[in-house]
Amino acid sequence: MIDPEPDFWGYVRSLGDPHQVPAQASGTNPTDCRSQENSAAGLSRCLVDMARKYAPNTAVGMHLSCFDWEYNTPACVKGYANLGAQNADFLVSDVSDRDAGWYAESAHGGSDHFWTDQKAAAALQFYKTMAESVGKPVVLWQIPVGNMAQNNTLNRYKDDKVDWLFGHMDQVANAHIAGLLFGAGQQEQTSIETDGGNLISKTIAYHNTGGTALK
Structure with missing residues (x-):
């Protein structure tokens, strides 16, 4: 089981729409992530793709770093849909x-x-x-x-x-x-x-x- 950095996605969410948060995905790893956008949303998908390729016998998770879940669960639902959690x-x-x-x-x-x-x-x-x-x-x-x-x-x-x-x-x-x-x-x-x-x-x-x- 692989659980990428637990708190990271919470910090991404604090910056807004993951599709609009700049991050290098295809830019730093064109071999594995050429098709991904250079955003936090692209980075999350890139990490899942790399886990599938290099550790095929593992399962990869997405950590629910929803620091505001007690009063804003709908925002967490939307944020993780944008991050591509469904791919994990x-x-x-x-x-x-x-x-x-x-x-x-x-x-x-x-x-x-x-x-x-x-x-x-x-x-x-x-x-x-x-x-x-x-x-x-x-x-x-x-x-x-x-x-x-x-x-x-x-x-x-x-x-x-x-x-x-x-x-x-x-x-x-x-x-x-x-x-x-x-x-x-x-x-x-x-x-x-x-x-x-x-x-x-x-x-x-x-x-x-x-x-x-x-x-």
Whole structure:
């Protein structure tokens, strides 16, 4: 699985229509991308074409860097259509780069990143909308590993995403999510080595149930 630079497409969207954002595609790589326009939209298509040519046994994704998704999902739908996300094999979205317990500390901003059922439902609806608009499944990446049995010390911060996702797999599948990739984006967070065995035990238990059908 190839997921080109996660944040890049969000920065492109902040500049406007990807077809109007200058970028070299055919100009720098006429061998592989001669037919592509010299814009961010052409660059995204060029990257997918190169993945198909040079790594044919991989799948290539488009990362949903929709920083405004909570209030402007239609703009994200339009932006990714212009980027050519329909040419990729899947979409990718990151849940959170750090544990909610880390973010909750005053030294780290004191913000609330724990999931309520309402927050989870909103996120799943966004993933579902994007999957259906593009016609590709979603893979969730950078899911924090913490759990509520942790004590909010170094590498042992609390979070609720692992337990929520494993406890609601039918809803996850209904949002056209085809994969869950766990791991933090910063070294102070809870890891699979420090979570008390929670992620491994949840994974084994889920496997033993036979899993959930993709939708």
